[in-house]
Amino acid sequence: MWSISDKGEREFTGGKEDWAVVAHIAENCSGFKPDDEDEMVADEAVSCYNCRYRRWTRKSFACCIKKM
Amino acid sequence: MKILVSIDDTDTMKMDGIEVRGTGELAGLIKQAIEEYGWGSCEPITRHQLLIHPGIPYTSHNSSMCFEAEIEQAFLEPLIDFASDFLANESTPDSDPGLCVAVTDRISRPGWLIAFGYMAKNYVLNKQEAYDLAEKLGIHLSEHGGTGQGVIGALAGAGLRLSGNDGRFKGKLKIKAENSIIKAGDICSQVKVDMVKCLEEGIVLQYDDMVVLGDHIKPVWLYGKSVLLVHAINEDTVTQAHWQTYSKRQLKDF
Numbered sequence: 001m002w003s004i005s006d007k008g009e010r011e012f013t014g015g016k017e018d019w020a021v022v023a024h025i026a027e028n029c030s031g032f033k034p035d036d037e038d039e040m041v042a043d044e045a046v047s048c049y050n051c052r053y054r055r056w057t058r059k060s061f062a063c064c065i066k067k068m
Numbered sequence: 069m070k071i072l073v074s075i076d077d078t079d080t081m082k083m084d085g086i087e088v089r090g091t092g093e094l095a096g097l098i099k100q101a102i103e104e105y106g107w108g109s110c111e112p113i114t115r116h117q118l119l120i121h122p123g124i125p126y127t128s129h130n131s132s133m134c135f136e137a138e139i140e141q142a143f144l145e146p147l148i149d150f151a152s153d154f155l156a157n158e159s160t161p162d163s164d165p166g167l168c169v170a171v172t173d174r175i176s177r178p179g180w181l182i183a184f185g186y187m188a189k190n191y192v193l194n195k196q197e198a199y200d201l202a203e204k205l206g207i208h209l210s211e212h213g214g215t216g217q218g219v220i221g222a223l224a225g226a227g228l229r230l231s232g233n234d235g236r237f238k239g240k241l242k243i244k245a246e247n248s249i250i251k252a253g254d255i256c257s258q259v260k261v262d263m264v265k266c267l268e269e270g271i272v273l274q275y276d277d278m279v280v281l282g283d284h285i286k287p288v289w290l291y292g293k294s295v296l297l298v299h300a301i302n303e304d305t306v307t308q309a310h311w312q313t314y315s316k317r318q319l320k321d322f
Contacts, residue, residue, distance in 0.1 A: 007122070019317070036090045038115055038238050039129055041320035043284075053081070055128045056120050064081055064128075 001025075002063070009055070009062035012048065016060055022048035031065035069141055073098060073151065074168040074225035076132035077218025078159040088160055092238045095133035097158070098151050107147055108139030112260060114235040114289045116185070116228040118221055123192045125164070125217055132218075132225030133238065136172075144171070148208055155212040166218030168226045169208040176205055178230060185227025185234065188220060198223045232292030236322045241285040241296075248281040249307045255279065255296060262293035266300060266311065273298065278309035285313050288322040297322075 001021075005011045014021050023044040026032045034040070035052040042049040054061040075098070078091045089097075092115065099110045113135045120130055139147065148169050159165040175181055184201055187193060195211075198220045202209035207226070211219050228234035241259045243250060252264040253275030264273040273279070279298055287294040298311040299318070 035128075036092060037240065038092050038236075039090075039131075040316055043315045043317050052128075055081070056130070058120055058122070 005057070005062060007062075009057075009064070010066060011057055011062045012060045014060065016049070016056075019044065019047070019049070026051060029065070069139065069144075070172045071137050071139060071144070071147075072134055072168070072170045072172060072226040072229055073102075073137060073147075074132055074134035074170075074222045074229065075151075075155060075218070076166050076221030076225060077127070077214075078155060078163050078165040079127055080160040080162045081127055089158065091131070091133050094155070094158055095135060096238070098154060099135055099137070101150060101154070102137055102139070102147060105143075105146075105150075107143035108137050110138075111136040112294070113238040114229055115238055116225045116235040118188045118224055119190060119192065121192055125215070127163070130221070132221040132228075134225040134229040134235075136229065144169075148210075152210055152212055159213055162214065164214035164217040165212045166216060166220065166222035167208070167210050167212060168202070168219070168222035170205075170226045170230075171207075172230065174206050175230075181205055181207070181223070181227040182231045183227070185224045185231060188224030189228075189234075193220050193224075195219055229289070233290055234322075236286055236288045236319055237294065239286070241287070243281055243285060245281055247307075249304075249309050250279055250281060251275060252277045252279050252311075260294050261287050261296045263291075264296045264298055264311075265290075266298050268299060273311060277311060278304075278307055280304075280307075280309045280312040282313045282315055284316050284319070286319060288319065 002010050026046045026048045033052045040050040053064045118130045155165045252273035287296045297314045301312045303310045
């Protein structure tokens with residue numbers, strides 16, 4: 001589900017359209033915090049895709065929670 | 069005269085317990101100041117998505133924010149001075165903010181600015197390219213901290229806004245409607261929406277066409293207009309609603 005990128009970031013392997021999986025991950029993540037409304041893209045309120053600690057990458061996103 | 073004000077790269081990744089204002093919020097505060105100082109009136113802010121690439125040092129999503137304003141010429145320099153100081157003081161310390169202010173009637177080759185905007189959606193550009201183009205076109209472009217990389221996105225944001233065909237509006241609209249169903253024409257009467265359209269079927273809704281409102285009502289910038297996008301649904305026999313507004317997921321590519 002996660003890979004480590006060249007920059008040492010934890011990158012989600014499911015891409016940018018795996019809506020149900022990232023909603024499930026975020027629901028079970030204590031670090032989830034909603035991003036600005038303008039940056040939300042998932043219809044599920046709690047989703048890694050809507051998290052202020054996700055950083056979009058070309059194919060997916062990196063989770064920055066552990067880095068901070 | 070009409071101007072475009074565009075900013076980029078004003079924030080960094082938000083950390084627990086520290087409130088960091090995003091680029092959209094700072095754009096909103098500049099817009100608010102322009103109106104409070106009596107310098108002119110402003111149009112809503114649009115968000116423009118730029119290229120996601122490892123070679124670009126963006127914070128989390130690499131988007132810029134732009135708005136149009138109508139001001140008196142005498143206020144142009146005070147406005148640029150204010151926005152410059154504001155970005156220098158209010159951007160996150162580790163960010164690389166950039167400011168672009170373009171007088172639309174004075175842009176010698178608008179197509180070049182628009183092309184730069186679309187280039188920034190597809191290629192990695194550098195600061196010198198942005199400064200060179202701004203100088204050629206007579207556009208104010210300045211950096212206000214860090215590496216100043218935000219000038220690329222700021223110039224691109226102005227180009228994309230000028231194109232009339234890129235981005236979604238900041239914020240979401242509040243529309244009064246009984247049971248969340250309303251005529252398309254009444255949407256345009258209530259809020260800043262010029263047109264309600266279904267892109268899939270190429271249809272511009274008529275005044276009496278009934279629309280189901282979702283919980284995320286956000287127009288996009290198409291054809292130089294504020295366009296509320298809808299998709300077809302099975303017609304409700306009671307309300308005769310045949311259209312529903314786009315969800316966040318459907319809007320993500322704008």
